[in-house]
Amino acid sequence: MRRIITIFCLIIISFLLQSTFFAFHDITGISPNLMLIVTMSFGIMRGRREGMLTGFVCGFLYDIYFGNLIGPYMLLFMFIGYLNGAFHKDFLMEDILLPVFIIIVDAFVFGFVQYVMLYLLRNRTNLVFYLGHVVLPQVFYTVIFTAVIYRILLSINKFLKKKVKDNETL
Numbered sequence: 001m002r003r004i005i006t007i008f009c010l011i012i013i014s015f016l017l018q019s020t021f022f023a024f025h026d027i028t029g030i031s032p033n034l035m036l037i038v039t040m041s042f043g044i045m046r047g048r049r050e051g052m053l054t055g056f057v058c059g060f061l062y063d064i065y066f067g068n069l070i071g072p073y074m075l076l077f078m079f080i081g082y083l084n085g086a087f088h089k090d091f092l093m094e095d096i097l098l099p100v101f102i103i104i105v106d107a108f109v110f111g112f113v114q115y116v117m118l119y120l121l122r123n124r125t126n127l128v129f130y131l132g133h134v135v136l137p138q139v140f141y142t143v144i145f146t147a148v149i150y151r152i153l154l155s156i157n158k159f160l161k162k163k164v165k166d167n168e169t170l
Helices: 002-024 034-046 048-066 072-087 097-118 127-169
Strands: none
Touching (some): 002 034, 034 072, 034 127, 072 097
16 A cells, blocks of 8 residues: 555656646756656556556546546556566666666657647648657657656665565564
8 A cells, every 4th residue: 555655646746846847947848758757667667567557647647737638648658657567577677778778769659649649630740840859859858867767766666665575574
């Protein structure tokens, strides 16, 4: 129960930071996607189920605040969390290279799907401009913040695992 409450609080904190602080202190209109970092982190640290559930909550909040409909971002975050959970068994948690590589792919996929939903369906087909001026800077900012935030989330995850292990021995 403590783990669920902690993950939910981390999601709320990242949502509040993304929608308030980083929305007002963005660089050229682009800010890092903290919700994507949280979804990716818990997907690779805890597995497919946790990644998908974290993605569900992150996507639901993203849909409510940033989207026009409830559902598209929720499905996208769930899909990303589920796919990232596939790396749970095959990776050493302290290694930062795999999460950085995964967040590059995730942020690029997120930006491309966002382009399709917001622009391509409205017959705005300047993909090269969108990739160069929106997606790539957002990927860059998200990767920079991943290096810091992932280590914080990793230490929180280790603390929660230790508490569960201590409770099982009692």
